[in-house]
Amino acid sequence: MVYIGIDLGGTNIAAGVVTESGQILHRTEAPTRHERPWRAVVEDMAKTGLRALSEAGYGLDDLKAVGMGVPGICVDGIVPFCTNLGWHDVPLVSAFREYVDRPVFVDNDAVVAGLAESVSGVSSNTSSSVFLTLGTGLGGGIIIGGKPYSGAHGVGGELGHLTVAADGEMCTCGKRGCLERYASATALIRMGNEALARCKDGMLFDTTGGDPAAMTAKIVIDSAKAGDPAAFGVFNEYVKYLALGINTIISFIDPEMIVLGGGVSRAGTFLLDAVRAELPKYIFFKTLPYASIELATLGNEAGIIGAAMLGRE
Numbered sequence: 001m002v003y004i005g006i007d008l009g010g011t012n013i014a015a016g017v018v019t020e021s022g023q024i025l026h027r028t029e030a031p032t033r034h035e036r037p038w039r040a041v042v043e044d045m046a047k048t049g050l051r052a053l054s055e056a057g058y059g060l061d062d063l064k065a066v067g068m069g070v071p072g073i074c075v076d077g078i079v080p081f082c083t084n085l086g087w088h089d090v091p092l093v094s095a096f097r098e099y100v101d102r103p104v105f106v107d108n109d110a111v112v113a114g115l116a117e118s119v120s121g122v123s124s125n126t127s128s129s130v131f132l133t134l135g136t137g138l139g140g141g142i143i144i145g146g147k148p149y150s151g152a153h154g155v156g157g158e159l160g161h162l163t164v165a166a167d168g169e170m171c172t173c174g175k176r177g178c179l180e181r182y183a184s185a186t187a188l189i190r191m192g193n194e195a196l197a198r199c200k201d202g203m204l205f206d207t208t209g210g211d212p213a214a215m216t217a218k219i220v221i222d223s224a225k226a227g228d229p230a231a232f233g234v235f236n237e238y239v240k241y242l243a244l245g246i247n248t249i250i251s252f253i254d255p256e257m258i259v260l261g262g263g264v265s266r267a268g269t270f271l272l273d274a275v276r277a278e279l280p281k282y283i284f285f286k287t288l289p290y291a292s293i294e295l296a297t298l299g300n301e302a303g304i305i306g307a308a309m310l311g312r313e
Helices: 036-057 092-094 111-120 185-198 203-208 217-225 229-253 263-267 267-282 301-313
Strands: 002-008 013-017 022-033 063-070 079-082 087-091 102-110 128-134 138-144 146-147 257-261 292-294
Touching: 002 036, 002 111, 002 185, 002 267, 002 301, 013 301, 022 036, 022 185, 022 301, 036 063, 036 087, 036 092, 036 267, 063 092, 063 111, 063 138, 063 301, 079 203, 092 102, 111 128, 111 138, 111 146, 111 301, 128 229, 138 229, 138 301, 146 263, 185 203, 185 217, 185 229, 185 263, 203 229, 217 263, 217 267, 229 257, 229 267, 257 263, 257 267, 263 267
Parallel strands: 002 063, 063 102, 128 257, 257 292
Antiparallel strands: 002 013, 013 022, 079 087, 128 138, 138 146
16 A cells, blocks of 8 residues: 655645655656635645556555645644635645545644654654754644644644744744744844845855845855854854754753754754754753754655655554
């Protein structure tokens, strides 16, 4: 038996046929075109998954379950809201099963990425891990005993909305001081532009031409790597808040491993070494071991693998 994993993004729908052990046998994609009614998107999700199944040489009789990762939350088969897609109270599971009559499982995209890493990635040798996706926002996935944990009301993995600065930066969620306002790619861009406004020379200015619209997280990190003082200051501020957030997670969950994924994690050991050096400043139990900090290894495949593995539950 095989599984279908579907990774729903704002740009593309990626689907793959996955084995019990988390190996992708075949994958395919289709444009999301999220401006359409949600039913049209769900229909294309089903068609893309079935196309992957057929192209891999399997039929419905070989399919055990379908799993989906979405950029929002799903409670009892319903997506209450998904900001990137403009979805509100979408009955995703029941709508999908109109096209594929198999068990269907759905979870947040960061959660499924964390599950993928725990099955066939960097945290596969652990029983508890927390995945942080450092992208446009900051998503989280908590894995305990090999299974995703989302809390009593489905929002237990919304780690980007831990408060790390009282009365801090306004977040898109309506709160102030959320972790993702300080430890996401968007945060790096904001802080990079703040540094640009203070300093009209240096690599940030030279690379962007002084245009705030040209600033990217990669520019900030590359400039910091090259030793630019302003960029390095921004990077250190970023690492400080990321370490504060990780410390909070460790204090409440005490996982074996924290996994860093998402676009910012492509900074590699430059980021990893900095976080590992900063974190001990905030750890409470100084003489006891705590979670190791590692980089994700599965990249873009994590969404498909983790979604499929939801069906193993």
